[in-house]
Amino acid sequence: MDKIVNNKIKLEFLSKGENVALARITIAALVSQLELTLNDLEEIKVAVSEAVSNAIIHGYRNQPEGIVTLIGILAEETIYLEIIDQGIGISDIEKAMEPAYSTDPERTGLGFVFMQSFMDEVKVESKVNSGTKVSLTKKINTENKNRAVS
Numbered sequence: 001m002d003k004i005v006n007n008k009i010k011l012e013f014l015s016k017g018e019n020v021a022l023a024r025i026t027i028a029a030l031v032s033q034l035e036l037t038l039n040d041l042e043e044i045k046v047a048v049s050e051a052v053s054n055a056i057i058h059g060y061r062n063q064p065e066g067i068v069t070l071i072g073i074l075a076e077e078t079i080y081l082e083i084i085d086q087g088i089g090i091s092d093i094e095k096a097m098e099p100a101y102s103t104d105p106e107r108t109g110l111g112f113v114f115m116q117s118f119m120d121e122v123k124v125e126s127k128v129n130s131g132t133k134v135s136l137t138k139k140i141n142t143e144n145k146n147r148a149v150s
């Protein structure tokens with residue numbers, strides 16, 4: 001992580017589907033403090049939505065009593081995000097991150113693919129029956145900016 005942290009937020013919310021939008025809007029508001037391109041803003045919003053959806057749908061199996069923790073850090077040229085659940089965990093992280101792999105036959109298995117293509121780094125730490133932490137990093141391109149308004 002960059003040494004200089006300019007801002008940091010931590011949000012905890014119940015594992016309810018409606019909180020995906022809450023998480024996305026919160027992070028969009030946070031990163032709007034930077035001079036981001038609209039494209040970067042959209043990519044960050046998708047990555048957060050995918051990680052939070054996974055915590056709710058898979059981590060907590062759609063049970064609404066779980067707690068999801070979202071951390072957002074703005075450093076000099078980097079955005080760091082963490083999405084943490086105390087859910088079922090992932091037994092084989094490598095397999096879970098394969099494109100089109102899903103434990104749910106109704107889903108497409110593309111969440112991690114989006115996170116990886118939209119962010120510069122995606123790190124997953126997980127323990128079965130204990131929970132999962134997804135760490136997302138994005139470097140900010142401060143050139144050629146087309147500043148997002150909100």
Ligand SMILES: Nc1ncnc2c1ncn2[C@@H]1O[C@H](COP(=O)(O)OP(=O)(O)OP(=O)(O)O)[C@@H](O)[C@H]1O
Nearest residue numbers: 054055058059096102103107108109110111112132
């Ligand atoms: N927080 C989590 N807790 C437990 N399992 C997870 C978690 N996040 C992901 N997984 C596992 O990793 C698999 C792949 O996740 P990914 O987001 O790529 O696809 P998906 O959620 O199954 O489908 P999609 O995101 O396209 O709807 C999931 O099917 C699930 O088994």
Ligand SMILES: [Mg+2]
Nearest residue numbers: 050054111112
């Ligand atoms: Mg997913």
